[in-house]
Amino acid sequence: MPTYWSIASASFRQYSTYRMATAAGVFTNTVFGFIRASIMFAAIASAGGELNGYTIAQAATYVWLGQALLAPIEAFGTREVSQRVHQGDVAIDLLRPTSFLGLHYAQKLGRSGFLLLGRGIPPLVVGALVTGLALPESPLSYLLGAFSLLLAITVAFLADMMVNLAAFWLLETRGLTIVYNAVMNLLSGFLIPILWFPDWLLTIARATPFPSMIQTPIDTLSGRVPPLEALPLVATQAGWLIVLALMAHLMLRAGVRSVEVQGG
Template structure:
């Protein structure tokens, strides 16, 4: 366990050196947050001040929490593992005295911790100043929200890892990454709350792990879903974590066998 803490801390320090990129990320996040907020405000105002349970204040909170989560969960995906597979460097990872998934999960947590503090919190504070936020009164919402955030990062890591592991069989994974990113951003609730979806699309979204990455932590942290009602949502996140972990382990095992069979 100390090994993984060391890896996570190293990842945190590594990303803390990218100061200019962090400032640029905060600026971009803030600008897009204002754009998204204006669109949602217009829709809610047109609907008479409330739309599917969202008021202006709740929509503002939804937008700014979404912008804060964008970097930590890495909503646009990563390609590090797939590139290492294609370059053959994955052999080094498999020989390390650590779990393959554990190694990259520790790096993910360290990276996500910095991205949350460096690129997530500042836009959230800017949003609080410019549009205001509807924050929960029950302290339990913050505790459950923190747990939901950790689970959201974990689910996002595992789904992204599944996409990356297809590199064991595909010569190029960029197209799959683009498709994954588009579907994830829609069904996770990042673009609009999933309760605004038509019933058929809402059913599809809830049958996937994507809402566990964005919609669930936002609902829990904002208090829009009370703590007792949030517990089943966290249970869903835990369920997806277990399923995706098993899928990633099986996929990794099959991928390693595929490389060995091919003489790699």
């Protein structure tokens, strides 16, 4: 455990040195937050002030929490592991005296910690000052929301890792990444709340892990879904975590075996 803590701490310090990139990320997140908020406000206003359970205040909270959590959750993923597989550097990772998935997860947690503080909180503060936020009434929403955020980070990490591990069998993973990001964007609730979907698309979304990455932590943290009603949503996140962890582990074992068979 101390080893992984040291890795996470080093990852946090590493990303804290990228000050200009952090400032650019804050600016971009804030601008896109205003764009998304204006679109959602217009849709709610045209619907008479409420749309499928969302008022203007709840929509503002949804948008700014989404902008704040996008960077630390990293739902769009990273391509570092797939590049290391293609370049052969993954062999070094597999020889380290740490779990391959544990190593990258520790790096993810350290990176997410900094991104939450450096790129997540500032846009949220700007949104609170300009449009206002609908804060939860129960303190339990904050506690359960923090746990839901950790689960969301983990689920997103595992799903992204599976996309990266496909590099063991694919010469190029950019096409798979594009498809993954397109589906994730839609079904996670990042673009619009999944409750705004038609019934058939809502059913499809709920059958995937994507809402557990964005929609669930936002609903839980914002208090739009009360703590007791949010418990099944958090349990669903935990279920997806177990399923994806098992699948990622099996993919890693199969990928390592394929490299050994090929003489890598």
